[in-house]
Each structure stands twice: as C-alpha cells, then as structure tokens.
Amino acid sequence: EPEVTQTPSHQVTQMGQEVILRCVPISNHLYFYWYRQILGQKVEFLVSFYNNEISEKSEIFDDQFSVERPDGSNFTLKIRSTKLEDSAMYFCASSPRNEQFFGPGTRLTVL
Amino acid sequence: AQSVTQPDIHITVSEGASLELRCNYSYGATPYLFWYVQSPGQGLQLLLKYFSGDTLVQGIKGFEAEFKRSQSSFNLRKPSVHWSDAAEYFCAVGAGTGFQKLVFGTGTRLLVSP
Numbered sequence: 001e002p003e004v005t006q007t008p009s010h011q012v013t014q015m016g017q018e019v020i021l022r023c024v025p026i027s028n029h030l031y032f033y034w035y036r037q038i039l040g041q042k043v044e045f046l047v048s049f050y051n052n053e054i055s056e057k058s059e060i061f062d063d064q065f066s067v068e069r070p071d072g073s074n075f076t077l078k079i080r081s082t083k084l085e086d087s088a089m090y091f092c093a094s095s096p097r098n099e100q101f102f103g104p105g106t107r108l109t110v111l
Numbered sequence: 112a113q114s115v116t117q118p119d120i121h122i123t124v125s126e127g128a129s130l131e132l133r134c135n136y137s138y139g140a141t142p143y144l145f146w147y148v149q150s151p152g153q154g155l156q157l158l159l160k161y162f163s164g165d166t167l168v169q170g171i172k173g174f175e176a177e178f179k180r181s182q183s184s185f186n187l188r189k190p191s192v193h194w195s196d197a198a199e200y201f202c203a204v205g206a207g208t209g210f211q212k213l214v215f216g217t218g219t220r221l222l223v224s225p
Contacts, residue, residue: 033212043155043201045212056212091154098143098162098205100213104154 002026004103006092012109016081021106023075023092031095032075034067036060036088037105043091049075082110113138113206115216123222124192132187132219134202143205144185145213146176150198158200161185172196197223 005024013019025032034046047057049067066078075094079086087110093100114137124130136142143162147155159170166178176187185202199218205211 035213042217043203043213043215045214048212058212098211099145099157099160101157102147102155 004092004094004101006103006106008106009104010107010109012111013082015084015110019079019082019108021077021090021108023077023103024073025075025092025094026101027073029094029096029101031097032069033093033095033100034077035091035093037091038088046077084110086110113204113214115202115204115214117202117216117219119219120217121220121222123224125224126194127191130189130192130196130221132200132221134185134187134216135183136185136202136204137183138204138206143211144178145203145205146170146174146185146187147201147203148198149201155201158187192223194223194225197221
C-alpha cells in the first residue's frame with residue numbers, strides 16, 4: 001500500500017540554522033500539506049500546496065518558512081533561521097482530494 | 112472560525128469494555144469529519160471519515176462514528192476495546208478553501224486497563 005514518507009526521522013539543529021524537511025507524497029496525489037505538533041499539544045496546520053503553489057497558509061507560516069516541490073516527487077519544508085519554539089514534530093500529508101494521508105513525521109529539535 | 116473540541120483529555124477503559132470518545136465541532140457549512148489515531152512516536156492513521164450520506168460510518172479496527180448535525184458531534188465508538196487500542200485519538204474537521212486544511216481537536220489519550 002502506498003504511503004507518505006518523510007526524512008529525516010529526527011533532526012537536531014542549532015538555533016539560527018536552516019533546516020530542510022523532506023517528504024515524498026503518494027504518487028498520484030494532488031494536494032500536499034505540512035502540519036506541526038509541539039510536544040503535548042494538538043496538531044496545527046501550517047500550509048497547503050496545490051498546482052505548484054501555496055493554496056493556504058496559517059499565521060504560523062511566516063517568512064521564515066517556505067515550501068517547494070522541486071522535482072515532481074519530493075515536497076520540502078524549509079525553515080530559514082530556526083528558533084527554539086520551532087521544536088516540534090512536523091508531519092507531511094498528501095491527498096487525492098478529500099482524504100489526507102500522513103507521513104510518520106520528522107522530529108525537529110532546536111538547541 | 113472552525114474549531115474542534117474533545118472534552119476528555121484522558122479516558123481509561125477496561126479491556127473488553129465499550130468505548131465512546133466525544134468530539135464536537137464548529138463549522139458553518141457541511142463539515143468533512145475525521146478521526147485519526149496516533150500511537151506513541153508514530154504518525155497519524157486515519158480511522159474513519161464522514162463526508163455525506165449515512166450518518167453512521169464504519170472505520171478500520173472495529174471503530175465507528177456517528178455524525179449528529181443537531182448536536183454538532185461526531186463521537187467515536189468501539190464495542191469492545193483491545194489493549195492495542197491504547198493511543199491518542201484526534202478528531203478533525205476539514206475546513207478552508209479548496210480542499211482543505213484539517214483543524215484538529217486537542218486529542219484524547221486512551222488508556223486500556225487489564
């Protein structure tokens with residue numbers, strides 16, 4: 001059964017550094033998403049992506065964040081200058097239309 | 112704005128007993144509703160979904176949920192809980208433009224006692 005994959009599973013970085021989180025969505029899906037979950041809190045929407053552009057973004061998704069689908073298979077989330085409060089689990093999801101399938105997540109730890 | 116409320120932070124159920132997890136939503140239009148389960152250190156697995164039609168929906172692992180528009184609820188049920196059901200359960204509503212971001216509740220942690 002096809003699934004969403006994410007790499008790395010765990011990323012540790014220093015405050016101020018750039019990180020790129022990678023996702024491979026399910027191949028025939030058209031909609032892509034990033035969510036995050038700070039430890040002990042609920043899952044929060046960051047951004048949705050369709051037809052090679054951002055379709056919606058939350059207040060969390062400020063200028064430090066960007067997304068890209070560089071080669072038709074990968075979907076990346078870049079954080080330009082990480083802050084301590086960016087420490088969280090980041091989930092990628094993809095959807096053919098109405099149902100979102102989530103990856104296993106990348107745990108980002110900012111020191 | 113759309114919101115989801117899961118009033119129970121923790122629930123403990125004996126193995127073999129029935130389970131009901133509560134979910135209330137706030138959304139102006141007809142909602143798309145979902146239940147996801149998250150085991151420790153794992154991602155989110157879709158248990159079931161409601162888009163339209165029959166208000167009682169069946170999902171994986173023996174779970175079902177009932178959409179009640181009059182109560183703005185979408186409670187998750189299982190007739191007999193297994194120890195492997197211990198996990199965090201999230202209710203979510205599909206909201207926003209196009210299709211559609213998910214707005215999640217805060218989750219209910221299910222503990223299963225022997």
